[in-house]
Amino acid sequence: MSVSMNRRWLFEKRPEGPVGAHNFRWTQAEIPSPGEGQMLVRNLWLDVAPTQVLSLTAPPEAGGRPPGTLMEGFASSQVIESRIPQFSPGDIIYAASGWEDYSVIDGKGYWDAIKVSPGVSPNLAAGALGITGIVAYFGVTEVATPRPGETFVVSAAAGGVGSIAAQVAKILGLRVIGIAGGKEKRDWLLSEARVDGAIDHRSEKVASRLDALCPEGIDIYFDNVGGPILDLALERLRSHGRIVLCGTTARYRPTTRVPGPLNYAQLIMVNGRMEGLLGRDYFHRFPEAIASLKGWLDSGQLKTKEDVVVGLEYAPAALARLFSGDNVGKQLVKIADPPLNVDATKVLIGGSS
Amino acid sequence: MSVSMNRRWLFEKRPEGPVGAHNFRWTQAEIPSPGEGQMLVRNLWLDVAPTQVLSLTAPPEAGGRPPGTLMEGFASSQVIESRIPQFSPGDIIYAASGWEDYSVIDGKGYWDAIKVSPGVSPNLAAGALGITGIVAYFGVTEVATPRPGETFVVSAAAGGVGSIAAQVAKILGLRVIGIAGGKEKRDWLLSEARVDGAIDHRSEKVASRLDALCPEGIDIYFDNVGGPILDLALERLRSHGRIVLCGTTARYRPTTRVPGPLNYAQLIMVNGRMEGLLGRDYFHRFPEAIASLKGWLDSGQLKTKEDVVVGLEYAPAALARLFSGDNVGKQLVKIADPPLNVDATKVLIGGSS
Numbered sequence: 001m002s003v004s005m006n007r008r009w010l011f012e013k014r015p016e017g018p019v020g021a022h023n024f025r026w027t028q029a030e031i032p033s034p035g036e037g038q039m040l041v042r043n044l045w046l047d048v049a050p051t052q053v054l055s056l057t058a059p060p061e062a063g064g065r066p067p068g069t070l071m072e073g074f075a076s077s078q079v080i081e082s083r084i085p086q087f088s089p090g091d092i093i094y095a096a097s098g099w100e101d102y103s104v105i106d107g108k109g110y111w112d113a114i115k116v117s118p119g120v121s122p123n124l125a126a127g128a129l130g131i132t133g134i135v136a137y138f139g140v141t142e143v144a145t146p147r148p149g150e151t152f153v154v155s156a157a158a159g160g161v162g163s164i165a166a167q168v169a170k171i172l173g174l175r176v177i178g179i180a181g182g183k184e185k186r187d188w189l190l191s192e193a194r195v196d197g198a199i200d201h202r203s204e205k206v207a208s209r210l211d212a213l214c215p216e217g218i219d220i221y222f223d224n225v226g227g228p229i230l231d232l233a234l235e236r237l238r239s240h241g242r243i244v245l246c247g248t249t250a251r252y253r254p255t256t257r258v259p260g261p262l263n264y265a266q267l268i269m270v271n272g273r274m275e276g277l278l279g280r281d282y283f284h285r286f287p288e289a290i291a292s293l294k295g296w297l298d299s300g301q302l303k304t305k306e307d308v309v310v311g312l313e314y315a316p317a318a319l320a321r322l323f324s325g326d327n328v329g330k331q332l333v334k335i336a337d338p339p340l341n342v343d344a345t346k347v348l349i350g351g352s353s
Numbered sequence: 354m355s356v357s358m359n360r361r362w363l364f365e366k367r368p369e370g371p372v373g374a375h376n377f378r379w380t381q382a383e384i385p386s387p388g389e390g391q392m393l394v395r396n397l398w399l400d401v402a403p404t405q406v407l408s409l410t411a412p413p414e415a416g417g418r419p420p421g422t423l424m425e426g427f428a429s430s431q432v433i434e435s436r437i438p439q440f441s442p443g444d445i446i447y448a449a450s451g452w453e454d455y456s457v458i459d460g461k462g463y464w465d466a467i468k469v470s471p472g473v474s475p476n477l478a479a480g481a482l483g484i485t486g487i488v489a490y491f492g493v494t495e496v497a498t499p500r501p502g503e504t505f506v507v508s509a510a511a512g513g514v515g516s517i518a519a520q521v522a523k524i525l526g527l528r529v530i531g532i533a534g535g536k537e538k539r540d541w542l543l544s545e546a547r548v549d550g551a552i553d554h555r556s557e558k559v560a561s562r563l564d565a566l567c568p569e570g571i572d573i574y575f576d577n578v579g580g581p582i583l584d585l586a587l588e589r590l591r592s593h594g595r596i597v598l599c600g601t602t603a604r605y606r607p608t609t610r611v612p613g614p615l616n617y618a619q620l621i622m623v624n625g626r627m628e629g630l631l632g633r634d635y636f637h638r639f640p641e642a643i644a645s646l647k648g649w650l651d652s653g654q655l656k657t658k659e660d661v662v663v664g665l666e667y668a669p670a671a672l673a674r675l676f677s678g679d680n681v682g683k684q685l686v687k688i689a690d691p692p693l694n695v696d697a698t699k700v701l702i703g704g705s706s
Contacts, residue, residue: 260613267629276620
C-alpha cells in the first residue's frame, strides 16, 4: 500500500462513557517534513494500551490532551528520512509517535527512541518487547522482589502486561494464579501460559476461588485493574506481601467512580508493601529487559498472544476493545509492513494511494 | 498506695460511637498467683495506643475481644513473683499485660517481655522507649528509606508515634513538616520538636498549607491517620516517594465509614511505595531502637511529650482522649510508682487500700 497523504486520528472530545471512534476525528494532511533534529517515520504497528485513555479522560488542567490534537502513542516505525545522526532511513524504531501513517518526531518523546534489533519483528517491538513486556519484566523481577515458591496472583492475566508478568513469574519459579474474564482467556492461561491456576471472573466468584487456590494467602499480587479485586488481594496478603501496582483499568472508565482500596490498612497488619511501577523510570535498563524477554521468547519459555486489528482506521476500536474485555493478549494495530521504500523523496512525491 | 485486691477493667460492649468508660466494666478480684512458667507483675504505667480500639470494634469472628474479658495492653510493670528463670522480683519489664493492678503473665504475649534497663524510668519504658518509639524509629529509619534533605510529612505529629517520628527524621537530616490539630500541638512542634513547618488542621487548610510548605512535593509521608490527609499526601507525592503506613486513626471510629485512598493510583505515576509497619516484626531489633532513642533522649536531641492520666480508674478516659484529639504527646496512664515492696506475701496479705 502506498500512501501519499498522512491519515491521522485527532482527539476530538473527552469520553463520558466507553471510549470509541466517536471520541476521535479521522482526518488527512500532507506528509510532514522533518526539521533539524527530527526524523520522518512511517508508523508500522501501534502499541495500544489502557493507560492511553487517561490522557483523554483527564481535564486539560490535569494534563489531559487538548481536543483537536493528534492522538499520541507508542509504535514501531520505520525511519524514512532522518536529520538525527543516530538514526538512518530504513531503521526500525520503537518510539512515541501517534495514530497516523507518518510522524515527524525528535525521538525524545517520553523516552528516547529505541532502535529495534534486526532480528525482532515490528509487532514484537511494539508488543512483548515494547513497554508492555518491559513493564511486566521489571514489575515481576524488581518491584515484586519474588522468591521461588511464593504465590503470585495477577489480574488481567491474559492481557498485554498480565500475560507476560504471569509467565515471567513462572520462569522465576513462583506459583502463579491468573485472573481473567472469560473461558477463552482462562483456557489460554492454563494451556499456553501454563499457570498453576486460573480464575474466570465472569463465571466464577473470585473471592472463593482465591481462597481455594491460595489457601495460605498471597505473597505477591500484580495488579492491572484495581477495584474490587485489589481489595480481595489485600485481604489475603501474607506477611511481608507485596502488591505491584501496574494499572488501574477499573478507574479508566470515566462513567464509574471507583473507590480507593478499602482494605489498604491490611498493609499495616502484614508489614505489606504496595508499589507503583512507571516504566520510563527504568529506561536505562530497557536493554536488559528486552534481552531477557527475547531470550525467553526464543527458547519457547515465553509465549506471546497478540490481538491484532488491521488498519489505522480501526485504532479507536482497538482501544475500545481493552475496556470491553474483548482483547485476548496484547492489543496492536497493524498499519503497514516493512521494509518500505525508504527513499523519502519517492514517498513524498509518490503516486496516489 | 497499697492494694490488696486487683482492680480490673473488663471489656463490656463494642463501641458504636466514640469509645469511653461505657464500653468497659470496673471490677475487682483476688490478686492471682503465678503458675509454672508465669510471673505476677504489678502494672505501673499503661501504654495507651489508638490501635487498642481495633480489638474492641472488630467482631469476635475477626479477632475482636470477647465481652467480659480483661482489656489487654502493654505496660511497664514490676515483677512481684516469678516462676520464669529470666525474671526476678523487682525487675521492671515492658510487656503485654492489661488494665489491672496485677497481672499474671507468661511474658510471651504478642512478643517476649522486655527487661527495662535500670537507668530507664517506667514511664519512658511504656512511652518513648516502648513500642511507640520503636515503631516511629523503624518507620523512619527503615521503611521510609530516608535521604538527608528530603521532605518528610507526618500526621498526628504531636501524638505518641508522630512526635518521635518527626524528631527522628530531623535528626537524620530531613526537612520535616508536622500536621496536628490545635494551636498547642502546633506550637509544641515548632518550639520543642523544632520541625521545619507545622500545620494545624483545625484552623488551617491542609491542602494549601502543604502546597506552601512543600512546593516541590513530598518525598516521605508518615501516616498515622489515613483518611483525607492520606489522599492529599498521595496527590503531592514526588517521584519514588514513600508512604509509611503506621496507623489509620480515621478508621478506628466505628461510626464513620472511611473510604480507601482514592488517589492510590498516584503510586503508579511516581513509582511510589506505600508500606505498612507492624512493630512486632522488628522484635529482634528492638534493642537497637531502644538504644538509639535513649541516646538521643540523653543528648537532648529527642524531646518526649507525655500526656499522663493518673489512676487506673481513668484508663477508658485516657483511651478516649486519643480520639477526641485532646492528648498532646504519648498517652499514658500512671497506676503506681516503683519500687514497690516486692515481697509478694506482704502484698497479698497487706492492709486494705
